Amino acid sequence: SQKIEQNSEALNIQEGKTATLTCNYTNYSPAYLQWYRQDPGRGPVFLLLIRENEKEKRKERLKVTFDTTLKQSLFHITASQPADSATYLCAPGVSGNTGKLIFGQGTTLQVKP
Amino acid sequence: GAGVSQSPRYKVAKRGQDVALRCDPISGHVSLFWYQQALGQGPEFLTYFQNEAQLDKSGLPSDRFFAERPEGSVSTLKIQRTQQEDSAVYLCASSYVAGGTDTQYFGPGTRLTVL
Numbered sequence: 331s332q333k334i335e336q337n338s339e340a341l342n343i344q345e346g347k348t349a350t351l352t353c354n355y356t357n358y359s360p361a362y363l364q365w366y367r368q369d370p371g372r373g374p375v376f377l378l379l380i381r382e383n384e385k386e387k388r389k390e391r392l393k394v395t396f397d398t399t400l401k402q403s404l405f406h407i408t409a410s411q412p413a414d415s416a417t418y419l420c421a422p423g424v425s426g427n428t429g430k431l432i433f434g435q436g437t438t439l440q441v442k443p
Numbered sequence: 444g445a446g447v448s449q450s451p452r453y454k455v456a457k458r459g460q461d462v463a464l465r466c467d468p469i470s471g472h473v474s475l476f477w478y479q480q481a482l483g484q485g486p487e488f489l490t491y492f493q494n495e496a497q498l499d500k501s502g503l504p505s506d507r508f509f510a511e512r513p514e515g516s517v518s519t520l521k522i523q524r525t526q527q528e529d530s531a532v533y534l535c536a537s538s539y540v541a542g543g544t545d546t547q548y549f550g551p552g553t554r555l556t557v558l
Contacts, residue, residue, distance in 0.1 A: 431486070436485050
């Protein structure tokens with residue numbers, strides 16, 4: 331069955347450092363992959379989408395890579411700030427479906443001042 | 444503009460009671476999704492509407508769960524005879540177009556606690 335794995339342990343880093351979060355998937359071939367941010371008590375908020383023919387995508391301090399051979403996406407936040415502290419969810423997607431999202435369990439990031 | 448809103452934000456039910464959770468999507472959004480999120484987990488898909496048509500209900504865990512969107516805008520998720528395992532946050536999301544990679548906008552969720 332399809333499986334999406336994110337590091338369930340919280341990631342603690344110092345302000346100013348680069349945070350790197352991992353999303354691994356097995357038993358399917360997504361055409362694209364989305365990353366969402368979720369704060370406590372709130373719904374997820376879309377951050378970035380990367381397609382299978384794109385190796386890397388950037389948005390401000392965010393960078394996402396997508397390696398279809400390794401079946402892995404990496405999500406980087408450079409020059410991290412305490413305001414970046416949240417849970418980050420990956421959601422690989424398959425073309426032609428309804429657009430429903432299949433999420434990983436999320437990784438919680440804590441950026442300490 | 445207004446985002447996706449959900450009501451109530453919190454609901455406490457006794458086991459066996461019926462509950463109804465409401466979602467007001469962004470005006471004009473064709474697609475509407477319901478997800479269930481257990482504590483410490485990512486959201487899990489429940490059902491999908493394209494306008495008023497329920498095109499995918501493969502994620503509904505049992506026939507106690509029922510969703511509708513009769514006029515293609517507001518949606519209601521109903522859970523009959525609630526059980527303790529139904530305790531979770533129920534998230535609604537909408538997107539402008541049907542299917543594909545269009546960004547989904549999530550509401551704040553309804554936290555359901557079944558005692």
